Amino acid sequence: MEPPTAGAGAASPPAPTTLRRNPPRSARPPPTPLTKQQPSSLSRLLDEEAAAAPSASATMDRRLKVFLRIRPLPPPSPLRKSKAPKPKQPPNVCLVANGANSVALTVPNSKLLDPKRARTEVFDGFSAIFSPDSSQHDVFSKVMNPLVDEFLGGKSALLVAMGPTGSGKTHTVFGSPRNPGLLPLTLQHIFSATDQSSKGICQSQRSFCFSMFEILSEGKGERILDLLSDATDIVFQQSTIKGLKEVFIENFADAKRLVLSGMLKRSTAATNANSNRSQCIITIRAIHKNTDVESEKSLNNAVLTIADLAGAEREKKTGNQGTRLLESNFINNTSMVFGLCLRSLLEHQKNKKKPLEKHFKNSMLTRYLKDYLEGRKKMTLILNVKPGDDDYLDSSFLLRQASPYMKIKYTNLENFSEMVSQKRSNVSLICQENIKKRKVHKNEVVAVAGKNAIDKDASIKVSEQDESHDKILDSELRRVSRNEEIMTKFARALWTVLKQYKQKLLESENAAESTKKLLRCKDIKIMELEKKLMALSCSCKKFPTVEDTSVEQSHDVSSGQVAESSVSLSSQTNLGSSDSALNDFHSKRANLSPQFIGASKGSPIEQSEEERDELHIIAVEEIEHNVDITGVEHRSTPSCSQQVNSEALDVSSSHSSLQLQGMGALQQDPQVLSAQSERFEPTVEKTIVEYGCIQPPQLVDDHGGMYPRGLNGKSCPTKAPIAPIKDSQSERPTDKTEDLPTSNPCNRKNTRRRLRPVSAMMLKEFTAPDIFLDTRKEETVKLSSDAIGRSDKLIRLLKAHPPRGRA
Ligand SMILES: Nc1ncnc2c1ncn2[C@@H]1O[C@H](COP(=O)(O)OP(=O)(O)OP(=O)(O)O)[C@@H](O)[C@H]1O
Structure with missing residues (x-):
């Protein structure tokens, strides 16, 4: 029967796709001489190269050895055995060994998207494949025996068992x-070899230290548990474990007992997979007891390590939760870090420019195995897999992860170790020399530098240190100078700002000075106005008291002044200078207006009551008119004069009221006048209290005499005083009886209060600095206090000299 053609392929199943990973390299055959003649120089060279070139087996020996052990399929469960009938077909297997060094992994039908397209992956390059029917001795002879031999030869070695959970690690x-x-067989092999050597093959006597511990998860961290003791203070420091118990083993029986006790202590947890939950590490350290120096050197530091890693597992399969899930994460994380370290080593070996990543820091296990994971010591891997279809994913993941590791090379391990030790010794020597040389001067070090190599190295080191020191100093100096420059600029800017502030301060001081001067001028003006007002009031007071004296007319003396002069006269009479006042009045009389003159001439003394009343009314009107003119004048002056205006109003109104009182007093009986003067006393006091020492009730004239200036209308409730100026202006009464009731004390008070805020406001314009306002207040207070004293004096004088009424 002919094989099916391409065209008949539709009826036959498709050919499976086969992928080959890590195909074995064919070693180049050594060149053979063509003839048996005398070899030429070229052929001699080729022969030498062939001799120098490593054989294929030697190349394979230098690589990381990766073994694969396929465990047998688990036997059917007893329940299945008893009840279910025995299946006719064996369970499906996805992984089979198809050679001495390769396996074929076929995707099971259940995992295939397209069942017609079967897919098989072939993984080549393993050091050996152990089929499910392989024995432990087979594994030991191929995997462990070489390592034990190397260990006994003085080289450290590591065997790591990897694989998914339940795969047979x-x-x-x-x-x-x-x-x-492998461990018991190794121990057995070691002690059998030691026994043989002790029987005469080797004169040296060996002993071994055995330790066994595990790394397990603790919360989110890791911890170490010694499996040979109950010690709890075990600390991991720089790839060594402090506090770990090492037991001397001198024979196989002791070692076997220790392994059993450690196995019992190893923590296991009952998960669905019933697996170990920790990474177990066993170390066997060789100790040479002989005094033979060379043997001791070769055996020292040789450690054989066997690591049984916890199997990576899938959460879905195990159904772990809580703590078990944390353990599972720890196990998977450790496996991942382990794989990353080996992958990084491989990448670094492929391309030297790529740095060797420090993945080992991420796990305690990898930190412990750092030398192996960085390629400084030899390591062997044994992968354990399960061949069933159900374990396809685990097996596929492991094979894909681990197959590249076979390319890791261990080249020049001895040289590397020698180089490392030499480097370390050099470093220690240099360090010692540096300590010594630091005490010596730099020139002396340079002088001594040429004597020997160590000294040379030391001097070079010292000079390098000096250079680096100089560099640091330079950078520091640069930094300091930059800082200094920055600070200088900042100080300059600050200085400029301060200057500007100083200038502004001077300007404001000048402005304050000018304001002070202006205020002084205003004060002077106020004083002058007050004086003028006083003079006017004085001239007005003298008119009505003396009527038989001829006076000359004066253009600046008004009838109001004449009216006021009557008050002045009465007051002056009260003050005890009636004669001089009369003389003064006579002289002033000459200046009176013609109408007054006529009036006085007509009936100087024998004036009827009606005429006198008319004269009083005229006098009052004239006073009001005069005061109005003064008020208008003051209002027209700017701001500060407003104060004067208000004061003038006060004065004029007070004078008016006093004038009325005075005129009334002239008409009344002296006893009545004295009674009225008695009523003045409490009135004056009340007025002082009301004004709060702001408005002085009295003023001093140029001659030191005191004149009544502001007696409040309250003091004479029975006698109505003249109405406030504003009222009198607007409603100038033609009838005296209508005017009197409107000029009650209350209205007067209100008028005064209305004027005060205006004057205060205007004052404020000139007294922006508070200090001047304070000064002004102090002056006012002083004046008020003086006025109080004077008003008291006036009251006393009035009491002592009551005004005399006309006969
Ligand atoms: N090659 C083998 N021949 C016979 N039985 C085996 C073999 N490999 C494993 N077994 C059996 O399979 C079961 C699980 O094996 P083992 O405990 O070694 O798995 P494991 O990989 O260590 O699992 P875990 O990592 O979870 O601890 C054990 O009962 C063991 O006896």
């Missing part, structure tokens, strides 16, 4: 009493 490493694993 623990079985491979520890085995069972009936079927011992």
Whole structure:
């Protein structure tokens, strides 16, 4: 029967796709001489190169060895055995060994998207493939025996068992009493070899230290548990474990007992997969007891390490939760970090420019195995896999992850270790020399530098240190100078700002000075106005008291002044200078207006009551008119004069009221006048209290005499005083009886209060600095206090000299 053609392919199943990973490299055959003649120089060279070139097996030896062990399929469960009928077909297997160094992984039908397109992956390049029927001894002989030999030869070695959970890692490493694993077989081999050597092959006597511990998760961290003791103070420091118990083992029986006790202590947790939840590490350290120096050197520091990693697991499969989930994460994380370290090493070996990443820092296990993961010591991997279809994903993941590791090379391990030790010794020597040389002067060091190599290195080191020191100093100086420059600029800017502020301050001081001067001028003006007002009031007071004296007319003396002069006369009479006042009045009389003159001439003394009343009315009107003129004048002057205006109004109104009183007093009986003067006393006091020492009730004239200036209308409720100026202006009464009731004390008071805020406001314009306002207040207070004293004096004088009424 002919094979199916391409055209008949539709009826036959499609050919499976096969991927090959890590195909074995064919070693280049050594060149063979063409003839048996005398070899030429070229052929000699080729021969030498062939001899120098490593053989294929030697190349393979230098690579990281990766073994694959396929565990047998688990036997059917007893329940299945008893009840279910025995399946005719064996369970499907996805992983089969298809050679000495390769396996084929076929995607199971259940995982195929297209069942017609089967897919198989072939993984080549393993050091050996152990089929499910392989024994522990087979594994030991191929995997462990070379490592033990190297260990006994003085080289450290590491075996790591990797694989998914339940794949047979623990079985491979520890085995069972009936079927011992790699560790028991190794111990047995070591002690059998030691026994042989002790029987005469080697004169040296060896002993070994055995330790066993595990790294397990604790919360979100990791911790170490010693499996040979109950010590709890175990600390991991720089790839070494402090506090870990190391037990001397001198024979296989002791070692076997220790392994069993450690196995019992190893923490296991019952998960669905019933797996170990920790990374177990066993170390065997060789100690040479002989005094032979060379043997001791070769055996020292040789450690054989076997690591049984916890199996990576999928959460979906195990159904872990809570703490178990944390453990699972820890296990998977450790496996991942382990793989990353090896991948980084491979990348670094492929391309030296790529740095060797420090992934080992991320896990305690990888930190402990740092030297192996960085390629300084030799390591061997044994991958444990399960061949069933159900484990396809785990097996595929592991094979894909680990197959690249086979390309990791261990080249020049001895040289590397020698180089490292040499480097370390050099470094220590240099450090010692540096400590010494630091005490010596730099020139002396340079002089001594040429004597020997160590001294040379030391001097170079010192000079390098000096250079670096100089560089640091330079950078520091630059930084300091930059800072200084910045500070200088800042200080300049600050100085400029301060200057500007100083200038502004001077300007404001000048403005304050000018304001002070202006205020002084205003004060002077106020004083002058007050004096003028006083003079006017004095001249007005003298008119009505003396009527038989001829006076000359004066253009600046008004009838109001004449009216006021009557008050002045009465007051002056009260003050005890009636004669001089009369003389003065006579002289002033000459200046009176013609109408007054006529009036006085007509009936100088024998004036009827009606005429006198008319004269009084005229006098009052004239006073009001005069005061109105004064008020208008003051209002027309700017701001500060408003104060004067208000004061003038006060004065004029007070004078008017006093004038009325005085005139009334002239008409009344002296006893009545004295009674009225008695009523003045409390009135004056009340007025002082009301004014709050702001408006002085009296003023002093140029001659030191005191004149009544402001007696409040309240003091004479029975006698109505003249109405406030504003009222009198607007409603100038033609009838005296209508005017009197409107000029009550209350109205007067209100008028005064209305004027005060205006004057205060205007004053404020000139007294922006508070200090001047305060000064002004002080002056006012002083004047008020003086006025109080004077009013008291006036009252006393009035009491002592009551005004005399006319006969
Ligand atoms: N090659 C083998 N031959 C016979 N039985 C095996 C083999 N490999 C494993 N087994 C059995 O499979 C079961 C699980 O094996 P083991 O405990 O070694 O798995 P594991 O990989 O260590 O799991 P975990 O990582 O979870 O601890 C054990 O009962 C063991 O006896």
